[in-house]
Amino acid sequence: xxxxxxxGVFMCCVICFIKYTVDCQTLNExxxxxxxxxxxxCPDECQYTPEHPYFEDDMExxxxxxxxxxxxxxxxxxxxxxxxxQNNTPVIVYNNGSNVxxxxxxxxxxxxxxxxxxxxxxxxxxxxxxSYNCISDLYLISCIRLLDTLILKGNHVKYLKNNVFSGxxxxxxxxxxxxxxxxxxxxxxxxxxxxxxxxxxxxNLMENIDISNIIWDKQDYFCVANFSYNIIRNMTNLKGWSCxxxxxxxxxxxxxxxxxxxxxxxxxxxxxxxxxxxLGKLYFYSFDFRFNLWFCDxxxxxxxxxxxxxxxxxxxxxxxxKCHSPPEFKNKSVSDFIxxxxxxxxxxxxxxxxxxxxxxxxxxxRNRTVVNCRSSLVSHKLPLVLPDYVNLxxxxxxxxxxxxxxxxxxxxSEERTYLGRTVKISxxxxxxxxxxxxxxxxxxxxxxxNLSNNPINILSESxxxxxxxxxxxxxxxxxxxCRNIWLQNWLLSAGRFYNNTRVMCHTSAGVxxxxxxxxxxxxxxxxxxxxKWLTICLGMCLCCTVVSIFIIYNFRTEMYILLREHFRLLxxxxxxxxxxxxxxxxxxxxxxxxxxxxxxxxLPYLKGKRLSVFLPYRDCIPGxxxxxxIRETMSKSRNILxxxxxxxxDISKRWLACELRYSWLNYRxxxxxxxxxxxxxxxxxxxxxxxxxxxxxxxGKCVDFSNYQKDIRAKVFSLLHHKFADSY
Ligand SMILES: *[C@@H]1O[C@H](CO)[C@@H](O)[C@H](O)[C@H]1NC(C)=O
Ligand SMILES: *[C@@H]1O[C@H](CO)[C@@H](O)[C@H](O)[C@H]1NC(C)=O
Ligand SMILES: *[C@@H]1O[C@H](CO)[C@@H](O)[C@H](O)[C@H]1NC(C)=O
Ligand SMILES: *[C@@H]1O[C@H](CO)[C@@H](O)[C@H](O)[C@H]1NC(C)=O
Ligand SMILES: *[C@@H]1O[C@H](CO)[C@@H](O)[C@H](O)[C@H]1NC(C)=O
Ligand SMILES: *[C@@H]1O[C@H](CO)[C@@H](O)[C@H](O)[C@H]1NC(C)=O
Ligand SMILES: *[C@@H]1O[C@H](CO)[C@@H](O)[C@H](O)[C@H]1NC(C)=O
Ligand SMILES: *[C@@H]1O[C@H](CO)[C@@H](O)[C@H](O)[C@H]1NC(C)=O
Ligand SMILES: *[C@@H]1O[C@H](CO)[C@@H](O)[C@H](O)[C@H]1NC(C)=O
Ligand SMILES: *[C@@H]1O[C@H](CO)[C@@H](O)[C@H](O)[C@H]1NC(C)=O
Ligand SMILES: *[C@@H]1O[C@H](CO)[C@@H](O)[C@H](O)[C@H]1NC(C)=O
Ligand SMILES: *[C@@H]1O[C@H](CO)[C@@H](O)[C@H](O)[C@H]1NC(C)=O
Numbered sequence: 001x002x003x004x005x006x007x008g009v010f011m012c013c014v015i016c017f018i019k020y021t022v023d024c025q026t027l028n029e030x031x032x033x034x035x036x037x038x039x040x041x042c043p044d045e046c047q048y049t050p051e052h053p054y055f056e057d058d059m060e061x062x063x064x065x066x067x068x069x070x071x072x073x074x075x076x077x078x079x080x081x082x083x084x085x086q087n088n089t090p091v092i093v094y095n096n097g098s099n100v101x102x103x104x105x106x107x108x109x110x111x112x113x114x115x116x117x118x119x120x121x122x123x124x125x126x127x128x129x130x131s132y133n134c135i136s137d138l139y140l141i142s143c144i145r146l147l148d149t150l151i152l153k154g155n156h157v158k159y160l161k162n163n164v165f166s167g168x169x170x171x172x173x174x175x176x177x178x179x180x181x182x183x184x185x186x187x188x189x190x191x192x193x194x195x196x197x198x199x200x201x202x203x204n205l206m207e208n209i210d211i212s213n214i215i216w217d218k219q220d221y222f223c224v225a226n227f228s229y230n231i232i233r234n235m236t237n238l239k240g241w242s243c244x245x246x247x248x249x250x251x252x253x254x255x256x257x258x259x260x261x262x263x264x265x266x267x268x269x270x271x272x273x274x275x276x277x278x279l280g281k282l283y284f285y286s287f288d289f290r291f292n293l294w295f296c297d298x299x300x301x302x303x304x305x306x307x308x309x310x311x312x313x314x315x316x317x318x319x320x321x322k323c324h325s326p327p328e329f330k331n332k333s334v335s336d337f338i339x340x341x342x343x344x345x346x347x348x349x350x351x352x353x354x355x356x357x358x359x360x361x362x363x364x365x366r367n368r369t370v371v372n373c374r375s376s377l378v379s380h381k382l383p384l385v386l387p388d389y390v391n392l393x394x395x396x397x398x399x400x401x402x403x404x405x406x407x408x409x410x411x412x413s414e415e416r417t418y419l420g421r422t423v424k425i426s427x428x429x430x431x432x433x434x435x436x437x438x439x440x441x442x443x444x445x446x447x448x449x450n451l452s453n454n455p456i457n458i459l460s461e462s463x464x465x466x467x468x469x470x471x472x473x474x475x476x477x478x479x480x481x482c483r484n485i486w487l488q489n490w491l492l493s494a495g496r497f498y499n500n501t502r503v504m505c506h507t508s509a510g511v512x513x514x515x516x517x518x519x520x521x522x523x524x525x526x527x528x529x530x531x532k533w534l535t536i537c538l539g540m541c542l543c544c545t546v547v548s549i550f551i552i553y554n555f556r557t558e559m560y561i562l563l564r565e566h567f568r569l570l571x572x573x574x575x576x577x578x579x580x581x582x583x584x585x586x587x588x589x590x591x592x593x594x595x596x597x598x599x600x601x602x603l604p605y606l607k608g609k610r611l612s613v614f615l616p617y618r619d620c621i622p623g624x625x626x627x628x629x630i631r632e633t634m635s636k637s638r639n640i641l642x643x644x645x646x647x648x649x650d651i652s653k654r655w656l657a658c659e660l661r662y663s664w665l666n667y668r669x670x671x672x673x674x675x676x677x678x679x680x681x682x683x684x685x686x687x688x689x690x691x692x693x694x695x696x697x698x699x700g701k702c703v704d705f706s707n708y709q710k711d712i713r714a715k716v717f718s719l720l721h722h723k724f725a726d727s728y
Contacts, residue, residue, distance in 0.1 A: 031062045034220060035195035037170055040066040056284065060251065063197050064223035068148055068172075070102050070126065077102045077127065082116065090116040102126050107133070115140040126170070130155065136180075142167050149173040156180050162188045165196075173198045177226070186210040186239050189225075190217060197223040202256070206230040209257075211237045211271045215249055215282075222253035228288075232260040235271060242272035243281060252285030262292035263324070265299035276302050279309050287314055289321055296323035298346035300334055301364040307338045341365035348387045355383040368393050368423065375399060382407045386418040394418075397428040397450070405436040412442065419443055426450035428474075437462030446470060459503070461486060468494035473501040480505035480514060482524040487514050557695035564671060568721075582611040583720060584637035586659040587680075588645045589617035590652050594680060598643075605713040611720070616655075627658055634662045639674045639720045644693070644702075645681040664692050674721040678712070680705045 027046060032038040045052065046061035055061040070076035080103050081093045090112060092105070104127040105119065112133035119125060120143035128147060132154040141150065141164065148170050157176055162185040165171055171194045181204035189196075190212055196219065209232050216222055243249070273279050294300075303310040314321065323329040329343075337344055345361040348369070354360035357376035362369045369389035377383070377399040386392060401407065404427070411417050419442045432454040440462055443449055449466070452474030459476060468490060478484060480503075487503055491514070494500060503514040507521050552559070583606060587594055598615065606613055614633050620626065634640060640663040647653045666673050677696050682704065685697045696702055703715050 027058060027062060028066075030059065031066055034059065035063075037195060039068045039070070041069055041072070042066045059221060060223075060253075063221040063253070068126070077104045079104045079106060080122070080125075082107045082110075082112075090118070092116060092118040092122065094118075094122060105129070109133070113137070119144050131175075138164055141165070144168070146170050151175045152179065154178040158182055160184045160188060162186065162191050164188075165194070166191060167193075169194045171196055175200045176204070177201065178203045180205055181230075182206060183208070184210070184213050186241075187212040189213055189215070189219070192216070192219060195219070197221075197253075198226075199224070200226040201230070202226045203229040206232050207261075208232060208234050208236050210239070211235060212239055212241050214255055214287075215241070216252065217247065217249055220250040224254045224256065226256045228256045228258040228260070230260050232257065233262060234264075235266040237271050240272070242274065243278045245278065247281060249281045249285075252282060254286045255288065257287060257289050258291045260292050262289060263295045264297070265294065265303065267299065268302050276306050277309070279306065279313060282313050283309070285313055289314065293324040294321065294334070295325045296329045296332065296334065296337065296344065297326075298344050298362055298364050300337060301341060301344045303334070304337045304341055304344065305365075307335070311335075348389075353385045353387045355386070358383075360387055362387075362389060367391055371395065373399065377401070382411060384411065384414055390421050392418055392422045393424040394422055395426045397426045397430065399430055401427060401430040402432060404432055404434075404439055408436070408438045408442060412438075417442070420445055422446050424448040424450075427454065429453040432456060434458045434460075435463070436460070437465075440466045440471075448472065459484070459487060464490060468500060469497035471500065473503075475502045475504060477504050477506060477511075478514070480507055480517060480522055482519070482522045484514065485519060485522060485524060491515060555695075555698075557692050558699050561692075561695055561699060561701070567671065579638050580612070580636040581614040581633065581638070582606075583613045583639045583641050584634055584663075585613060585615050585641045585643065586656065586663065587643040588647045588649075588652055588656060590647075590649050591645055594643065594645060602713060602716070605717070609717060616659075626655060630655070630659055631662055634659070634666050637666075638672070639676055640666065641676045641678065641716065641720070642693070643678045643680045644683050644688070646683070660690050660693070664690070667692075672721070674719075676716060676719040677702045678705055678716060679703065682706070 027042045028038075028040070031040055031042055040062075042058075042062040043065045046055075046058045046065060052061060055064065082090045082105070083093055084090055088111070090107075101124050103122060103125045105125055106127070106129040108129060109132045110130075112130055112135055114135060114137050115130075117140065119128070120140065124146055125144050126146055126148045128144065128149070129151040131151055133152075134156050135152060136156040136158060138152075138157060138160070141147075145168065147168055149172060151173070153175050154177075157179040158181060160176075160181065160183075165174070171192075174196065175198070177200045179201075181201055183206065184201070187210075189199075199222070206227065207230075209227060209230075214225070214235075268276060268279065303314075321334040323332045323334065342363065342365050344365060345363045348354045348360035348362060350356060352360075354371065355373055355377070357378070358371060358373040360369065360371045368391045369387055371386055371392055371394045373383070374395050375398040377396065380400045380402070382396060382401065386394070408419075411419060422443060423446055425443065425446055425448070428450045429452075432451065433456060435451060435456065435458075437460065439449070444466070447470055449470060450472045452472050454473075456473065456476050457478060459473075459478065463471070464486070484503075484505075491498070491501060491503065505512050505514045505517050505522075507517065509521055585598065585602075587598065589595060595617075603613060603615070614637060616626075616630070616633075619633075620629055640659075642660065642663060647656060663675055667675050675692075675696070677693060679697075679702045685694055688694050688697065701719075703712060703719065705712060
C-alpha cells in the first residue's frame with residue numbers, strides 16, 4: 001500500500017519533470033527563434049503566464065524577463081578596468097589569452113566624453129555601463145558587435161540618429177535615461193535589427209516624438225519603451241508614415257508616456273491611421289499616457305467612439321487618463337466621455353473665422369459645427385464669413401435683423417458663402433417682415449430654418465420650394481386674401497411637423513387658422529375663370545372630334561371618290577392602260593326601251609367616238625358562266641357605265657347586283673378605272689341599296705336621264721375616261 005503510494009508519487013514527479021523540461025526547452029527555443037539568438041533563458045515563471053498579472057502570453061513574459069545565461073553566473077564575465085593616459089585618453093586594461101571570453105566594461109561617475117575607441121578592438125564585450133559620465137557622442141557604439149546591454153544613464157547624449165545601433169544584433173537593453181536627449185531621428189525602431197527589449201529614454205528633454213519611433217514593425221515583441229518624464233507635447237509624423245492595411249505591427253510592448261507635457265490629443269489620421277479601425281493593429285501594444293496635461297476636446301472623440309480598441313491599446317491606463325483642462329473637466333476620466341460624447345467639442349476662435357462676440361465650436365459626435373451669435377451681431381448684419389467647416393448650425397436670433405433680401409444679396413457676393421454649408425439656421429426673434437425667395441433658394445440644403453417670433457405679414461409663394469418641415473415660422477398673422485389659399489395645401493403637407501407653422505387669418509369673420517377658413521370668405525369666386533375657358537375649349541375640341549369622326553365614318557365612300565378624282569387630275573401622266581374595252585355597259589336588259597336607246601342612240605355615238613364597248617346581252621358568249629364573264633370583261637374595261645333602272649325580274653336583279661359588286665371592286669382596286677352612272681328611271685337615293693351608288697348620287701356624279709339634258713350622250717362621253725383623254 002505504502003509502496004504503491006510512493007511509486008505513484010515518484011511517477012508523477014518524473015512526468016512533471018519531463019513535461020517541465022520539454023516546455024522549458026520549447027519556450028527557450030521559441031525565444032531563440034524569435035530573437036535569432038540562443039543565449040537567453042526564460043525564467044520559470046513564464047510557464048505560468050495565465051497567473052502573471054502583466055503579461056498576455058509566455059513570449060511577452062520571456063522577452064521581458066529572459067536573461068543571457070552569462071548574467072546568471074558572474075564568473076562567466078570578466079570586468080575590464082579603464083585607466084587614463086597623461087592626456088586623459090582612456091585605455092582598456094586588457095590581457096589576452098585568458099580562458100574567459102566575455103567582458104564587462106563598467107566605468108561610472110567618471111569624466112568620459114566619448115566611447116573609448118579601444119572597445120572596438122576587444123571582441124566579446126557584452127556589457128557596457130558608463131553611467132554618469134559626460135558622453136555626448138555615440139557614433140562608435142555600433143563597433144561593439146556583440147553588446148547586449150548598454151547603460152548610459154546620466155550622460156550628455158543630445159541626439160540619436162536612427163542608424164546608431166545598426167548591425168548590433170544582440171543589443172537587448174539600452175538605458176539613455178537622464179541624458180539631454182532632445183530628439184530622436186524618425187524611424188529608430190524601424191531600423192533596429194536585433195532583439196531590443198528595453199529602451200529607456202525617460203527623464204530627457206524631448207518635446208516631440210515621431211510615430212515611427214513608437215511603432216516597431218521589424219521586431220515582433222519588445223518589453224518597454226520608456227519616454228516618461230520628458231516634455232513631449234506633440235506626436236509627429238514627419239515622414240508621412242501610414243499604416244498599410246496589410247501591415248503587421250507585431251506584438252508590440254509597453255510604451256510609457258507618463259509625466260510628459262501632452263495637452264491636445266493627436267490626430268489619429270495625421271499619425272497615419274487613415275481609418276480608425278486600423279488602430280486595431282496596435283491591439284497588443286499598450287500606451288500609457290497618464291499624468292499629462294490633457295485638454296479634453298474634440299480630439300478625444302475618435303478614442304471614445306472606438307472605446308473597445310482604445311481601451312485595449314491604452315490598457316487600464318485609459319481608465320486612468322484624466323483631463324487637466326478645460327476647468328470644467330478637470331480630473332474627469334477620459335473614459336467617462338464614452339457616455340457623453342457630445343461634451344467633446346473644439347472651440348473655434350476668431351482667427352478661424354468665428355465672428356466677434358459669437359461662440360463657435362465643432363462637435364464631432366453630431367458631425368456639426370455650432371455658431372452661436374445670439375444677440376451678438378452689434379451691426380445687426382449677418383457676418384460675411386464663418387468657420388470653414390461643413391454642417392453649420394447657426395443661431396442669428398435676437399439681433400434685430402430686418403432686411404433679409406439685402407443681407408442675402410451681400411452674402412452671395414462672397415465667393416464661397418457659408419449658406420450652402422448650413423444645415424440649421426435660426427433668425428428667430430428678429431424684426432423680419434418678409435422672407436424673400438432668395439432665402440429659400442440659397443438655404444436649400446438646410447433642414448431647419450427658424451423664423452419664429454418675427455413680425456412676418458407676407459408669405460410669398462416662393463415658400464413652396466421648401467418643405468414645411470424644414471421651416472419654422474411659429475405663428476404668422478396674415479391679412480388673408482384669396483391669393484393665400486395655397487397655404488392650406490402647403491401646411492397640410494407638413495404632416496407631423498404641423499406645429500412648425502400656424503397661419504392665423506384676419507378676415508371679416510374674425511381671426512381663424514387659415515386651415516379653417518373657407519374659400520368663399522376669402523372671396524375666391526373668380527378663381528375659376530381660366531378653368532372655365534379651358535373647359536369650354538376642351539369641350540369644343542371634343543365635340544369637333546366627335547363630329548369629324550361621324551362625318552368621316554358616314555361619308556367615307558364619298559370622300560374616297562372625291563379623293564380619287566382629285567388624284568387623277570394630279571396624275572395625268574400615268575401610263576395609259578391598254579385594255580380590251582373602253583366601256584362596259586351594265587343595264588337592265590329586260591327593258592325594251594332601254595335596249596332600244598342603247599342600241600340605236602348610245603352605241604352608234606360611242607362607235608363614232610371610236611370607243612370599244614362591251615354590252616353583256618350582246619357580247620356574252622352563250623354557254624360560258626355569266627359571273628366569270630362579268631368578272632373577266634369588267635377587269636378588262638376602263639369605264640363601267642351603269643344605267644340604273646327599276647328591275648322586277650329576279651334573274652336580271654341577280655346579274656345586275658353581281659355587276660355592281662364587281663364594278664365597285666374594280667373601281668377600288670385600280671385607280672385608273674372609272675364608273676359612270678346614268679339614272680335612267682329617275683331613282684331616288686333611298687331606292688338604291690348600294691352604298692357607293694348612293695355616294696355617287698349624293699356627290700351629284702350621276703347623269704339624269706331627262707329631257708332637260710340636251711345631250712345625254714355627250715354628257716356621258718365627257719364623264720368617260722378614255723385613252724385619248726388619258727394622254728393629252
Ligand atoms: C559588470 O560589472 C559591474 C560592476 O562590477 C556589475 O555591477 C555588473 O553586474 C557586471 N555585469 C555583468 C553582466 O557581469
Ligand atoms: C559559475 O561558473 C563557473 C565556471 O564557469 C562554475 O565553476 C561555477 O560553479 C558557477 N557557479 C554557479 C553558481 O553556477
Ligand atoms: C580594476 O580596478 C579596481 C579598482 O579600481 C581593482 O580593485 C581591480 O582589481 C581592477 N581589476 C583589474 C583586472 O585590473
Ligand atoms: C588576443 O589573442 C587572439 C588570439 O588568441 C588574437 O587574435 C588577438 O589579436 C589578440 N588581441 C589583442 C588585443 O591582443
Ligand atoms: C573629473 O573632472 C573633475 C574636474 O575636471 C575632477 O574634479 C574629477 O576628479 C574628475 N573625476 C574623475 C573620476 O577623474
Ligand atoms: C520609466 O521610467 C520612469 C522613470 O525612470 C520609471 O519611474 C518608470 O517605472 C519607467 N517605466 C517602466 C514601464 O519601466
Ligand atoms: C503637432 O504636430 C502636428 C504635426 O506635426 C502639427 O500639425 C500640430 O500643429 C502640432 N500641435 C502642437 C500643439 O504643437
Ligand atoms: C511641462 O509641464 C510641466 C508641468 O507638468 C511644466 O512645469 C513645464 O513648464 C512644462 N514644460 C514645457 C516645455 O511646456
Ligand atoms: C484633482 O485631483 C487632484 C489630485 O487627486 C486634487 O488635488 C484636485 O483638487 C482635484 N481637482 C478637482 C477640480 O477635482
Ligand atoms: C459629416 O458630414 C459630412 C457632410 O455632411 C459627411 O461628408 C461626412 O461623412 C460626415 N462625417 C461623419 C463622420 O459622419
Ligand atoms: C448643397 O450641398 C451640395 C454639396 O453638399 C453643394 O454642392 C450645393 O451647392 C449645396 N447647395 C447650395 C444651394 O448651396
Ligand atoms: C403644438 O403647439 C401647441 C401650442 O404652441 C402646443 O400646445 C402643442 O403641445 C404643440 N404640439 C406638438 C406636438 O408640439
